[in-house]
Amino acid sequence: MKTQILLTVIIVSVISTGSMAQNFDFRNTKWGMDTLQVKRAEISKLAFSKNNSLVYNGKLGDLDTRIVYDFNLSNQLCHTAYLIIVNSKNPQTYVSTFLLLQELLTKKYKEPYFKITSTINGKVINQDEWASNLISDNLNLETKWRSGKTDIVLSLFSINDILNIEINYTVIETDKKDIEEKNAEMLKGL
Numbered sequence: 001m002k003t004q005i006l007l008t009v010i011i012v013s014v015i016s017t018g019s020m021a022q023n024f025d026f027r028n029t030k031w032g033m034d035t036l037q038v039k040r041a042e043i044s045k046l047a048f049s050k051n052n053s054l055v056y057n058g059k060l061g062d063l064d065t066r067i068v069y070d071f072n073l074s075n076q077l078c079h080t081a082y083l084i085i086v087n088s089k090n091p092q093t094y095v096s097t098f099l100l101l102q103e104l105l106t107k108k109y110k111e112p113y114f115k116i117t118s119t120i121n122g123k124v125i126n127q128d129e130w131a132s133n134l135i136s137d138n139l140n141l142e143t144k145w146r147s148g149k150t151d152i153v154l155s156l157f158s159i160n161d162i163l164n165i166e167i168n169y170t171v172i173e174t175d176k177k178d179i180e181e182k183n184a185e186m187l188k189g190l
Contacts, residue, residue, distance in 0.1 A: 025150055026080040029069070031171040033077045038069050060084065063097070073181040077171075084165035091131040094163045098156040101167065102143050105154055109145035116142045134158050149173055 025031045028041040035054060039046070044058030044067055052075070056067040066083035084101070086094055106112060118140045119125060125133055133139035134156070141156040153168045 025148070025171070026169045027067070029077055029080070031077055031149060031173075034075045035069075035071060038077060042067070042069070073185065079171070080169045082167040084167070086163070086165065091134040091163060094134060094156060094165060095127075095130045098141060098154070098165055101154055101165070105143070105145060105152065105167070109147045109152060112143045112145050114142070114144035116140070118142075134163055135161075137161065146172070 023030070028043075029038050033041070035049075038054060042054070042056055044056040047055045047057045047066065049055070052071040052073075054069040056069075058065050058067045060082055064085040064087070066081075066085070068079075068081040068083060069077060070079040070081075072078045084097065086097055088094070102112075117125065117130075119133060120138050125139070130139060130141070135158075137158045137160070139156075139158070143154045145152040149172050151170045151172050153166075153170075155164070155166045155168070157164055
C-alpha cells in the first residue's frame with residue numbers, strides 16, 4: 001500500500017510539473033521543434049535514433065519508460081509517447097497501472113472525451129474480467145483527452161501475448177504543408 005501511495009505521489013508530481021510549465025506540449029518540448037531542439041530539451045538518456053524518431057530511456061515517476069519523439073518530413077515534432085515498461089508478467093498489474101494512469105491523466109486533463117473497452121468478439125465485459133481477457137489478446141482499453149493543441153491517448157493492449165501500456169500525445173492541428181509533403185512522397189513510390 002505504501003508503494004502504491006509513493007508511486008501515485010511521484011507520478012502526480014511528474015505529470016503536474018508539465019502543467020506548471022504551460023509553454024510546453026510534452027515534457028520540455030513544443031510541437032514543431034526540430035530534432036536538435038528536442039535533443040537539447042530532453043534530459044533522459046538517448047537509446048536510439050531512427051527514421052525521424054528519437055527514443056529515450058526514462059522514468060515516469062517510478063515506472064521505467066521509453067520516451068518517443070516522432071518528427072514529420074519537415075523535421076518538426078508532431079507525436080510523442082511514453083511506452084510504459086511494467087516489470088511483471090501479471091496482467092492484473094497492467095490493469096492496475098492503466099487505471100492509475102487513467103486517474104492521474106483525468107486529474108490533469110479533466111474528464112476524457114472518449115473511453116472504449118473492446119474485445120475481439122464484441123462481448124461486453126466488466127473490469128473484473130479485464131486481466132483474463134488481456135492474457136488471450138482479446139482486450140483493448142483506450143481513453144482519450146484533449147488539451148490545447150494536443151490529443152492524449154492512454155492504451156492497454158496485448159500483441160502476441162506481450163502486454164503494452166502507452167500514452168500517446170499527438171498535435172491536433174494538421175499542417176497542410178506536412179500533408180502535401182507526405183502525398184508527394186507517396187506519389188514518388190507509385
